[in-house]
Amino acid sequence: MDQGSAAGTGGTFISLSDTEQRCYSGLYALCQPDSSGKLAAGKVAELFRASQLPAETLHQVTEVCGAKRLGYFGCGQFYVALKLMAAAQVGLPVRLESVAGELPLPVFVGIMNELEMRYPNHPSTNESQPHILGSLTGSAPRPPADRPVLRHPDTSMDKQEAWSPPRSPGISPPRSPSAYRSYPYGAQRNGTDTLLAHDGNVPGRLSVPQENSSPSHYSLKLQSEHPVITCVASVERLVERAEIDYSDEPWRITEEQREYYTNQFRSLQPDLNALIMGTVAKNFFTKSKLPIPELSHIWELSDVDKDGALTFPEFCTAFHLIVARKNGYPLPETLPATLRPGFVEPGVVTVPPSEATEPLIVFDDKMMPGANQLEMGSVDLQMTSRPGVTAKQDTRDESRKPEFSPKRIPDPHEKPIQRVSTLKPDSPQELDANMKSRTRPRSYSSTSIDDAMKKVEEPPTPPPRPQKTHSRASSLDLNKLFQQSGQGSRPSQHSLSAKSGWLPPPPALPPRPPATQIFSFLPGSEKSSQKAVQQPNFADFSKFREEQESSVRGGLSTEDLAPPKSDSTLRHQGHAPQKPVRRKLHPESESATPPSATPYSAATLTKSTQRPPPKQKREIQMAIRKNRETNAVLTRLNSELQQQLKVVHRERVTLESQLELLRPVAST
Amino acid sequence: MAVCIAVIAKENCPLYIRSVPTQGELKFHYTVHTSLDVVEEKISGVGKALADQRELYLGLLYPTEDYKVYGYVTNSKVKFVIVVDSSNTSLRDNEIRSMFRKLHNSFTDVMCNPFYNPGDPIQSKAFDSIVSTMMVQAC
Numbered sequence: 038m039d040q041g042s043a044a045g046t047g048g049t050f051i052s053l054s055d056t057e058q059r060c061y062s063g064l065y066a067l068c069q070p071d072s073s074g075k076l077a078a079g080k081v082a083e084l085f086r087a088s089q090l091p092a093e094t095l096h097q098v099t100e101v102c103g104a105k106r107l108g109y110f111g112c113g114q115f116y117v118a119l120k121l122m123a124a125a126q127v128g129l130p131v132r133l134e135s136v137a138g139e140l141p142l143p144v145f146v147g148i149m150n151e152l153e154m155r156y157p158n159h160p161s162t163n164e165s166q167p168h169i170l171g172s173l174t175g176s177a178p179r180p181p182a183d184r185p186v187l188r189h190p191d192t193s194m195d196k197q198e199a200w201s202p203p204r205s206p207g208i209s210p211p212r213s214p215s216a217y218r219s220y221p222y223g224a225q226r227n228g229t230d231t232l233l234a235h236d237g238n239v240p241g242r243l244s245v246p247q248e249n250s251s252p253s254h255y256s257l258k259l260q261s262e263h264p265v266i267t268c269v270a271s272v273e274r275l276v277e278r279a280e281i282d283y284s285d286e287p288w289r290i291t292e293e294q295r296e297y298y299t300n301q302f303r304s305l306q307p308d309l310n311a312l313i314m315g316t317v318a319k320n321f322f323t324k325s326k327l328p329i330p331e332l333s334h335i336w337e338l339s340d341v342d343k344d345g346a347l348t349f350p351e352f353c354t355a356f357h358l359i360v361a362r363k364n365g366y367p368l369p370e371t372l373p374a375t376l377r378p379g380f381v382e383p384g385v386v387t388v389p390p391s392e393a394t395e396p397l398i399v400f401d402d403k404m405m406p407g408a409n410q411l412e413m414g415s416v417d418l419q420m421t422s423r424p425g426v427t428a429k430q431d432t433r434d435e436s437r438k439p440e441f442s443p444k445r446i447p448d449p450h451e452k453p454i455q456r457v458s459t460l461k462p463d464s465p466q467e468l469d470a471n472m473k474s475r476t477r478p479r480s481y482s483s484t485s486i487d488d489a490m491k492k493v494e495e496p497p498t499p500p501p502r503p504q505k506t507h508s509r510a511s512s513l514d515l516n517k518l519f520q521q522s523g524q525g526s527r528p529s530q531h532s533l534s535a536k537s538g539w540l541p542p543p544p545a546l547p548p549r550p551p552a553t554q555i556f557s558f559l560p561g562s563e564k565s566s567q568k569a570v571q572q573p574n575f576a577d578f579s580k581f582r583e584e585q586e587s588s589v590r591g592g593l594s595t596e597d598l599a600p601p602k603s604d605s606t607l608r609h610q611g612h613a614p615q616k617p618v619r620r621k622l623h624p625e626s627e628s629a630t631p632p633s634a635t636p637y638s639a640a641t642l643t644k645s646t647q648r649p650p651p652k653q654k655r656e657i658q659m660a661i662r663k664n665r666e667t668n669a670v671l672t673r674l675n676s677e678l679q680q681q682l683k684v685v686h687r688e689r690v691t692l693e694s695q696l697e698l699l700r701p702v703a704s705t
Numbered sequence: 706m707a708v709c710i711a712v713i714a715k716e717n718c719p720l721y722i723r724s725v726p727t728q729g730e731l732k733f734h735y736t737v738h739t740s741l742d743v744v745e746e747k748i749s750g751v752g753k754a755l756a757d758q759r760e761l762y763l764g765l766l767y768p769t770e771d772y773k774v775y776g777y778v779t780n781s782k783v784k785f786v787i788v789v790d791s792s793n794t795s796l797r798d799n800e801i802r803s804m805f806r807k808l809h810n811s812f813t814d815v816m817c818n819p820f821y822n823p824g825d826p827i828q829s830k831a832f833d834s835i836v837s838t839m840m841v842q843a844c
Contacts, residue, residue, distance in 0.1 A: 315819030330828055333820040337831045345817035370830065 061116050068115065076110040081118075088122045098122055288373035290357050298353040312346035318355070325359050331368060335359055338372045706796075706841040707787045707804065708772060709733035712812065714824060715782035717741055721827040724788070725841050737786050740766050740774045744784050747776070761809075762802055777805040785809070790841065804839050811835040 068080035085095045100106075102117035110118065124130075290298070299309070305321060306313050313321075322332050339355035340347060347355060354376045362368055709724035711733075724733040743766040763776035770791065777785040785808050789796055815821055815829045 315817070319819035329820050333818050333828070334830055336818045336820055337814070337829055340817065343814045343817050345819065370834075 057120070061119050064119060065112060065115055068110070076115055078109070081110050081115070085118075085122070088126065090122060090125050094125050095122075098125065288357070288361070288369070289375040290353055294357065294360075295353060298356045299349075301356065302349055302352050309349050312344075312348055313352055315345040315347075318347050318352070322355065322359060325363065327359060327362060331362060332359075334368055335362065338369070339376075341372070341377065706790070707839050708790050708841055709737065709786075709788035710808070710836050710839060711737040711786045711788075712808070712827060713737070713741060713784040713786065718824075720783070720825075721832070721836075723833075723836050723840065733788055736769075736772075736774060736788055740776060740786050741784065743767055743774075744776045744778060744786070748778060748782075762805055764798070775801050775805070777809070779809065779812075783812070785812075787839075807835055807839065 064084060065076070068076040068084060085098070088095075090098070098118050098121040101121055102110075102114045107114065301321075302309060302313070305317055318336075319332075322335070323329075325332070327335075335355055335358045338358060339351050341351060341354075342348075354372065357376060358368065708728070709722070709730075711719060711723070712721040714720050719737075722730075722734060722737065724730045744763060747763050747766075761777055761779060763778060766774040766776045766786075768774070768791065772791050773789050775787045775789065777787075779785075785805055787801065787804060787808075789801070811829075811832045812827075815827055815832050816823065818829070821827075821829070
């Protein structure tokens with residue numbers, strides 16, 4: 038692509054600045070020049086339309102540049118046309134004279150094909166830099182991410198193509214800062230994904246599809262804000278603009294980027310206050326296709342507290358460094374001030390205490406088994422330095438500089454102490470799982486304590502309740518127990534409390550029916566005594582029948598008394614009113630027929646049975662009646678409780694199944 | 706100021722050796738290699754005692770005319786060897802200990818890095834910087 042003389046071939050000699058040359062050459066390449074240098078008319082037309090100039094202006098441009106005369110766009114005509122379009126966009130008339138001076142680059146909007154066409158150029162230019170561009174083949178996520186990146190790739194890609202030769206030496210730090218000064222602009226503006234547009238690298242790294250949508254929004258927003266800036270003529274101007282617009286160096290994390298990092302952090306670890314394990318972070322960052330030594334260096338920079346895990350600010354730092362590196366920034370030797378985790382404190386970092394409580398086990402994961410003892414040994418060895426350093430650990434948030442020696446020592450000591458208290462607030466599932474799987478002698482004790490504590494808390498409450506409800510005793514004991522269980526279980530689940538709440542009424546009833554029965558018994562006893570004299574033969578029979586009927590009647594009376602009480606209690610509970618109601622009906626229906634018979638038979642029979650041992654028999658019979666009544670009550674209770682138990686079991690099964698469904702999602 | 710600093714893994718393979726290049730690195734490598742025997746001797750000598758009681762700092766392994774060799778072993782049998790110029794007699798024991806401590810700390814930092822596989826040569830720049838501060842400042 039001859040740039041200097043290109044304009045000359047068009048018949049008019051126009052001087053192009055370097056940037057213009059680059060831009061135009063890029064656009065020229067975009068328009069699919071064939072072997073003779075003619076440009077595809079369709080592409081040129083698209084480009085012209087993208088310049089958002091009125092059609093009349095475009096016609097003028099075509100005419101002036103000589104393409105109309107020639108019938109095609111050669112290189113020279115194309116360049117002249119571009120320059121004319123730039124002039125037109127600035128507002129100058131479309132004349133050859135207007136293109137003689139310095140003009141900003143023309144703006145082309147919304148050319149998707151342009152973008153896609155440019156990308157095939159990239160692999161060829163970037164293959165020379167394998168260490169950075171390993172992920173170029175992963176182009177699938179690229180188009181969706183790049184679609185919103187409208188203006189940026191236009192100019193930046195031109196620059197990229199022009200810059201690609203300097204990049205081929207690649208890693209050499211001295212060259213890259215000069216070469217990539219243009220990138221802070223892009224890096225800062227568009228968040229992580231629009232950086233994709235520059236390199237096409239990050240898409241391969243950000244393999245999670247959801248990422249593409251969110252950063253693209255950022256890029257859209259940002260691009261709408263700064264449409265004009267895209268076509269600054271000089272690289273220096275770009276840098277200045279970037280600094281003016283964002284007033285920061287590339288190591289500062291913008292809000293959009295921070296949001297993005299937050300989402301990424303959440304995808305790895307739902308709790309923002311918790312830590313990402315080293316291996317998890319390793320797998321995640323390895324997706325970025327950066328070479329391992331670089332990732333190692335990034336880790337060293339970002340893991341400020343050297344615990345083998347990343348807190349949220351550390352994660353943001355690491356992520357940002359990776360993003361910067363992907364865009365060609367050399368890795369700094371030390372952590373820039375703006376990337377220090379303690380830097381952005383007001384809005385973002387809210388959990389210094391949790392940082393002080395990294396679980397020791399994470400540290401142990403990375404170390405050899407003996408390294409654990411190493412820490413112990415080192416702690417023992419450095420007794421003197423510990424007290425001084427413990428104070429430093431509190432100020433860890435402030436002293437973010439990588440001074441290893443002061444921090445190293447207290448960490449293993451502080452961690453087990455603090456971990457016990459803070460383990461629970463930290464994400465329990467992941468940490469517990471990790472800790473259980475990789476416990477070391479020291480840390481194991483505290484984890485087992487925690488686990489034991491947690492487990493111990495749960496079991497005590499359930500067992501007493503069923504025992505209380507199902508314990509067998511006399512009515513008085515039942516009263517006590519049911520009252521206790523009712524009180525104890527009211528704070529607990531409804532169904533169980535419904536059970537226990539329903540219990541008190543029935544035991545209260547048995548004392549009464551004997552009274553009623555005594556009432557009925559006494560008049561009946563008189564009659565029965567008479568009858569007993571008359572018919573001694575029927576004494577036993579009548580006695581038995583009397584007891585049965587009395588028990589039935591007692592049962593009936595208990596049932597009569599039970600429903601109102603059960604209703605009242607169950608209205609409070611509101612959980613198992615139906616069953617007792619149903620139960621009410623049955624006994625009522627059952628007892629409907631006997632009651633009619635009982636008065637008669639009771640009256641007749643009691644007379645006959647009464648006389649010989651009145652008091653003793655009465656007592657015995659009362660006792661028997663009581664027992665039978667309690668038996669009946671208890672059997673009824675038992676059946677109802679079992680039904681409720683079935684219901685609870687069913688609920689529990691459904692909950693457990695739901696928990697099982699949720700658990701694999703939470704633990705990843 | 707050390708003339709040569711070496712980190713040797715448990716299997717007695719070197720993880721990191723750095724020496725002041727002026728005086729022939731091979732000589733230092735050989736010295737470090739032979740010092741491993743002394744280290745083993747010292748470790749095995751305290752075998753009865755529990756690991757906690759074992760001193761990590763081994764002290765002067767052996768002196769030669771030109772230099773002294775100090776040793777330090779971690780609980781995971783990673784050995785640090787420092788070769789110090791004999792003419793530099795101002796170095797006290799405490800200083801050597803502090804050097805080892807710093808080495809140990811930065812080594813654990815390297816270990817913490819999940820991207821570091823134990824057994825690989827140590828390529829951490831942070832570790833390098835720490836070592837550089839301890840080395841004789843030669844060009």
